Amino acid sequence: MNDSAWSTVFAVTESRNQPTGAAFLLAQLGAHAANRFAARIADLGLSPADVGLLRMIAARPGRSQQSLAADLGVVPSRVTALIDPLDRAGLVERRRSTGDRRNYELHLTPEAARVMDEIKKTAIAHEADITSALDPSQRAQLITLLELIAADQNLTPGVHPGYRR
């Protein structure tokens, strides 16, 4: 579904030509921010899912595919498919656990470390890009308001709801 289509989905004020509510603006800007980030990391040959996986492994090296499946909320067979390309790309290494030879210990390769640096640079550039219209005071104000809403909506700080359903 493209731009025009989504505009009609979230429209609130039918009396005017354009939807103007805060809910619509949030959905519009949120999708834009997510799309822009996806486009940026696509230049690195990665998908948003790839970045998530790499970060999860970086945060806890040696973790199993099962633990990843649990945290991701997907079935184990899905993790196989998600890790395969990263393995083939030489970014993730599957090492048989010495203690329990049924499971793998997932590790990032040295190459992945270089990629993670690029991802970090990309994330910082992305943040600057998205907020470039605001001065520092406005940016702080925006974050305050957004955090008020996030708390009110019972969103876990730092946890993105994804796009499911």
Added chain:
Amino acid sequence: MNDSAWSTVFAVTESRNQPTGAAFLLAQLGAHAANRFAARIADLGLSPADVGLLRMIAARPGRSQQSLAADLGVVPSRVTALIDPLDRAGLVERRRSTGDRRNYELHLTPEAARVMDEIKKTAIAHEADITSALDPSQRAQLITLLELIAADQNLTPGVHPGYRR
């Protein structure tokens, strides 16, 4: 991909435990707002796409599937699949155009008019729900800041980017 997964995708500040950037908050709240709206209209037996289609037809009754395809940014065969369930549900009527019998003129049924009322109520409740943490002045402030960003990012007012790619 679920909550925890997405949190790692957009993380900006690796030195802290949580991502805190405005870009992340926008993506988080935008996805939340879109998900909540989808959940609400699911109670009406509709998908976000259905709502978009109904609104597009309501805004220009008699329009063809081709024009819908163009505005939606999808191929004509996709429109067939999108309209079919709405037709079967008795919400959209395909009338052969008398002038050019190749195309249909799409119209909403009286039943659809009742559904549109429900959608409107839902959208208003949704807006109130999402912004319930803010007082009127804060809500105006938020909209101002979001509109600054939207303009800076060259987003067409009232046009949602969708979740493509």
Added chain:
DNA sequence: TATTGTTATACTCTATAACTATA
């Protein structure tokens, strides 16, 4: 020959279930 809409086909994403190796 060009256009509107449908059908057939294929590709991607994801889940369920059966299977292998290990415990």
Added chain:
DNA sequence: TATAGTTATAGAGTATAACAATA
């Protein structure tokens, strides 16, 4: 028997291409 991971299969969503009816 239970667990980690893989493979096989199926269903949803969407695009491409071939087709029928009409122009």
